[in-house]
Amino acid sequence: MNGDTKVAVAFGMVAARRYGTxxxxxxxxxxxxxxxxxxxREGITALxxxxxxxxxxxxxxxxxxxxxxxxxxxxxxxxxxxxRFKRANSGAGNVTCKFTTCK
Numbered sequence: 001m002n003g004d005t006k007v008a009v010a011f012g013m014v015a016a017r018r019y020g021t022x023x024x025x026x027x028x029x030x031x032x033x034x035x036x037x038x039x040x041r042e043g044i045t046a047l048x049x050x051x052x053x054x055x056x057x058x059x060x061x062x063x064x065x066x067x068x069x070x071x072x073x074x075x076x077x078x079x080x081x082x083x084r085f086k087r088a089n090s091g092a093g094n095v096t097c098k099f100t101t102c103k
Contacts, residue, residue: 042085047063
């Protein structure tokens with residue numbers, strides 16, 4: 001997985017329906033201002049963290065599952081999932097984000 005990986009490849013069909021098939025992980029990390037863009041940014045960061053650290057709060061498949069469940073739910077579930085990912089990415093559980101974009 002790298003910055004050119006498509007969101008649809010990383011997260012599957014539910015994400016592809018929401019974000020399209022052309023958006024890359026790098027582009028998704030730039031999202032702000034909209035609940036769905038925020039979820040995407042935090043979800044991508046959580047996915048990368050989950051691949052980078054066994055101690056991270058989420059397993060990679062868990063990140064994908066939570067992301068897809070949020071996308072199938074209400075705007076409130078989108079925001080709650082984004083918040084949970086953000087907390088995990090910020091070091092909840094004593095494991096911090098190790099990527100430059102998090103700092």
